[in-house]
Amino acid sequence: MNTLSPAVVLLSGGMDSVTALYHTEKERPVAAALSFEYGAKHNGRELPEAAWHARQLGIRHVVIPLKFMAEHFASALLQGGAAIPKGHYEADSMRQTVVPFRNGIMLSVAAGFAESCGASALVIAAHAGDHAVYPDCRESFMAAMAEAIRQGTYAGVEVLRPFIAMNKAEIAARGALLGVAFERTWSCYVGAEIHCGECGTCVERREAFLDANLPDPTVYAHSGPLPARPAL
């Protein structure tokens, strides 16, 4: 693979994918940053941040509507679904926030998009802390999906995961080095005016800044003590 061939970056507007965009842009041409509007409660908060960063870098930003997911798929993450649970990701309750095969769908659409615009790589900000509660975050899924995309495209599109050996605190540290404006990233699944500070993604975000020894620029509705971390 020519490491200088153009890539498409999956960009949710969260701190990991935004950092991946700045990281990739230093290394190779970025054909586009790709976001998905899939009816998640927090899409309205994260997509404007995604667009903002693409604009900062002069990168084409494309939002793919996947509204059928909110209509036909069951998940607390989606509009019309149950309330977002509080606490750590590992809790059983977080299973409610699974959107069935979401990563498979997004990677597939991104593969077709990449092939259409002459890119030969997809960058996704998967990391070492991704959660086994989501089957489509597991290594066995990612390996098979990457192979399907390689085999199913003329260009043999590669799925790249530059942060797969890093945890979220290390990604935050990388982002800080790259000058990422983290106050323009969105994590909270609740999708209210400000971050709730209590849902699984908010807890992770707070821990990441804490562990990286970085100031956390986020305004949280609840910034009291973090819940105890689950045993490893």
Add this chain to the structure above:
Amino acid sequence: MNTLSPAVVLLSGGMDSVTALYHTEKERPVAAALSFEYGAKHNGRELPEAAWHARQLGIRHVVIPLKFMAEHFASALLQGGAAIPKGHYEADSMRQTVVPFRNGIMLSVAAGFAESCGASALVIAAHAGDHAVYPDCRESFMAAMAEAIRQGTYAGVEVLRPFIAMNKAEIAARGALLGVAFERTWSCYVGAEIHCGECGTCVERREAFLDANLPDPTVYAHSGPLPARPAL
């Protein structure tokens, strides 16, 4: 795998997938027949036929809009693309009708849909005559994609290809035995009032009825001699 668990059938409205629907419905519960509106020139012709067969069988029919493909993907098959080429699939010109990673996208969406409605299998009418001109019809792609779907869903959703050892004429024969009303199926990529009789899919359709020794109920705009078959 419990062979009696519910399945979701991918239903384009063509003769292969319609036959797969009747075939599957004899074997196991069908949770839904799933079609995709992806901006193909012939969607307006094939989707009503898909709906008609689901109605005949009393099966729920769901159409998933994937209009972004026509907007962002380049293909002669899609609205706004180049003209549909005539002649055999094997011709280089048919490469223009590739919709990048179309099967990957449809299978991924179907996997999430199946998991959402409690189905544990997906049925796709892939067959032995599928074309290597489409990378996402190749065996290496299908095997990896099936593995990704198995690994990426809680239920371990299985991709079933009941016709994978059959050619199109054998599928036509199976459909005839099942009583499929083939006049209510649509193949032609051009998507005019009647089948053109000259594009790759029309040529295949005509050959399938001919080889199966079945009357062809289709009205074609051009029903002159078929083009010579390519050497194997």
